[in-house]
Amino acid sequence: MARIHNFSAGPAVLPESVLEQLRSQLFEFGDTGIGLMEMSHRSAAFSEIVDSAQARVRRVMGLPQDYAVLFLQGGASNQFLAVANNLLQGGVADYLDTGTWSNKAIKEAKRFGTVNVVFSAKEAGYNSVPAAWEQSAGAAYTHYTSNNTVAGTQFPGLPASHAGLLVCDASSDIASRPMDYSKIDVVYAGAQKNLGPSGVTLVTLSPAAQARAAASDAPTMLKWATHIAAKKQLFNTPNTLGIYTLERVFAWIEDQGLDAVAERNAVKAQALYDLFDSSDFWAPHALLGSRSQMNVTWRLGQRELEATLLEQADAAGFSGIKGHRSVGGLRASIYNACPMDSVTALVEFLSEFERSHG
Ligand SMILES: Cc1ncc(COP(=O)(O)O)c(C=O)c1O
Structure with a gap:
């Protein structure tokens, strides 16, 4: 069966060229005579993979040598x-509540200070991210979620100011656009959206974050x-x-350049938002200025039609556009590796649905 249009929120679509490399290396890695999953993590071959992955992360994210790059x-x-266990140490931290995932981070942090x-954007249904907020004096760090996978909101750039170290859950928009990541003391991201398969988490730490964490009793x-x-x-x-897969995905990003990846991401997202802004048939969830380029969330003016749309989308080969179980509605996750063709096909399908049901 041919591959269908995959809009899964994660694990998500991977670049086909990376999947093909994986397929060939699984059986025999290079000329080692051993498959990728079968070789020791202490082997020279794997050591080279780690070195290359760390170097690529540093180049793509613009991180100096004294930033730690970990794959946990x-x-x-x-x-x-871990963030709170390493950094809070009984002190105070500022958290921005922009949805499901920041809530979970808040819950864990409360154990440590x-x-x-x-x-909090809760009252408004998590449809925006803040430009500014009142900062706590003496906060050890400020935690934010750069892209809110469930609500479909995203910080347009780095926060203008913050208290203490800056900590970012970048799980669903890491390496999707040029950004001065060296300004963020802790970046963490599960790989399964923009970087590879589930089961590996990228963590980058500034020298200041490393220094504070060294004193923790985690x-x-x-x-x-x-x-x-x-x-x-x-x-x-x-x-x-x-x-290994993360290293290959970063190579794929480097081959194109992060600017080109970001440009394609912007075009993909705009194609969907243009449609949703074009008539009352559609109701995009996120406010202008807070809209995510990774997870586009929307509802139908006539909610009773949503189930029909989902059924027809499924039959037409569009997978994963059901909204998160906690909020309902619809969501298209269009991470780096989601091809432009998939988005174009989705826009055509949705336009046709509007013509026949609007
Ligand atoms: C923004 C964000 N943070 C955290 C998580 C949780 O990630 P994991 O399943 O890797 O623990 C997710 C998962 O979708 C997410 O989207």
Whole structure:
């Protein structure tokens, strides 16, 4: 069967060229005579993969050599806990509540100190992100979710100002646009949206974040210093397949240039928003200025038609456009690897649906 149009929120579509490389390396990696998943994480071949992955992350994200680049396990959800366990140390932190995932981060952080929720978009149904908020004096860090996968909102750029270190859950928009990531002290992202398969989590740490985390009493596996000291992901057995795939996805980004990737992302998102702004048949969820270029969320003016649309979309080969179970409606996740053709086909399908039901 041919591959269909995949708008899954994650795990999500991967570049076909990366999948093809994976297919060939699974059976025999290079000329080692051993398959990718079968070789030791202490082998020279795997060591090269880690070096290359770290170098590519640094280049694409513009991170200097003194930033740590880690490939951890446990998903972004584990970092909700790790961030606070490493940085809070009984102090105060500012958290921006922009939806489901920031809520989960807030819940974990409360175990380790005082959490000030300095902004919440809850009342308005999480349809926006803030440009500014009141900062807490003496906050150890400020935590924000750069792209809200469920609500479909996204910070247009870096926060203008913040208290303490800046910490970002970038799970659903990492490496989707040029951004001065060196201004963010902690970036963490589960790989399964823009970077590869599930099971590997990218964490980058500024020197200031590393210094503060060094004093934490976090348990060994959660303590970032453990993994920094072990070098090359060797503290325990890492997700070797995931790290290889992430390295290949970063190579795919570098081959095109992040600018070109970002430009394509903007065009894809605009094609959908243009349609949703064109008539009352559609009701886009996020406010202008907060709209996500990764997860486009919308409803139908006539809600009773949503089930019909989903049924027809499924039959027509469009997968994954049902909104998150907590909010309903519809969502198209159009991460880096989602082809322009898939978005064009979706816009055509939706336009036809409007013509026949509007
Ligand atoms: C923004 C964001 N943060 C965190 C998570 C949780 O990630 P994980 O499943 O890797 O723990 C998700 C998952 O979709 C997400 O979209």
